[in-house]
Amino acid sequence: MILCWISNSFSGPLQECYQNDRNYLDLKLKEDVLGPPPDNDDVVNDFDIEDEVVEVENREENLLKISRRVKEYKVEILNPPREGKKLLVLDVDYTLFDHRSCAETGVELMRPYLHEFLTSAYEDYDIVIWSATNMKWIEAKMKELGVSTNANYKITFMLDSAAMITVHTPRRGLIDVKPLGVIWGKFSEFYSKKNTIMFDDIGRNFLMNPQNGLKIRPFMKAHLNRDKDKELLKLTQYLKEIAKLDDFLDLNHKYWERYLSKKQGQ
Ligand SMILES: [Mg+2]
Numbered sequence: 001m002i003l004c005w006i007s008n009s010f011s012g013p014l015q016e017c018y019q020n021d022r023n024y025l026d027l028k029l030k031e032d033v034l035g036p037p038p039d040n041d042d043v044v045n046d047f048d049i050e051d052e053v054v055e056v057e058n059r060e061e062n063l064l065k066i067s068r069r070v071k072e073y074k075v076e077i078l079n080p081p082r083e084g085k086k087l088l089v090l091d092v093d094y095t096l097f098d099h100r101s102c103a104e105t106g107v108e109l110m111r112p113y114l115h116e117f118l119t120s121a122y123e124d125y126d127i128v129i130w131s132a133t134n135m136k137w138i139e140a141k142m143k144e145l146g147v148s149t150n151a152n153y154k155i156t157f158m159l160d161s162a163a164m165i166t167v168h169t170p171r172r173g174l175i176d177v178k179p180l181g182v183i184w185g186k187f188s189e190f191y192s193k194k195n196t197i198m199f200d201d202i203g204r205n206f207l208m209n210p211q212n213g214l215k216i217r218p219f220m221k222a223h224l225n226r227d228k229d230k231e232l233l234k235l236t237q238y239l240k241e242i243a244k245l246d247d248f249l250d251l252n253h254k255y256w257e258r259y260l261s262k263k264q265g266q
Contacts (some may be wrong), residue, residue, distance in 0.1 A: 070185030
């Protein structure tokens with residue numbers, strides 16, 4: 001039995017993932033007809049967001065879309081926000097999980113050190129999952145990976161594609177982004193620009209809040225890279241290091257590795 005998470009462009013029960021080879025090919029065929037999944041993984045087509053940021057970040061129409069999400073998007077709180085904690089927002093596909101490879105269990109496709117990373121992060125941060133797919137899939141993936149049931153940390157809440165907004169960029173046209181303003185608007189007593197960091201393998205997802213985004217190297221080809229990938233191990237240390245700061249306003253997460261080695265060399 002081969003598990004193919006590639007079918008995540010379909011909204012169906014989890015059982016649909018368990019396919020024999022023939023069914024998998026059918027699904028693959030369907031997907032080719034329907035186009036890529038919503039969290040389309042065109043890592044290679046990702047662009048450097050810096051040029052676009054100024055124009056897009058403060059545009060009134062975009063801020064209006066965020067306030068609409070703040071008002072209308074329903075967040076199901078799994079565990080209450082904790083006083084004094086910072087906020088870590090995590091993408092799923094290619095950030096925590098290689099959803100494009102096939103395996104017998106989802107755990108084989110999990111990014112190395114995931115549970116250790118989340119356990120350590122939870123000491124200083126509330127953890128939020130934000131994936132550009134639908135909630136059924138996010139829940140299924142988190143369950144499969146043992147994230148939603150882990151005794152060593154808790155997920156505060158999860159957001160799906162409906163919490164995202166579409167913005168117009170001068171050079172790239174319409175793109176979907178994950179605006180942290182939705183979280184800051186809904187939970188203003190806990191989270192803000194000052195204490196939030198977001199990991200995503202697609203940089204344009206934080207076009208509306210570039211200061212708070214850290215572009216993580218994508219975890220792909222799990223079977224080849226499982227033994228080599230140390231990204232979450234290193235980021236565990238980075239999160240621990242910056243948790244000591246009162247706020248994140250002076251950080252540039254683009255240079256997180258440089259920051260970490262400087263601190264560790266001290
Ligand atoms: Mg991703």
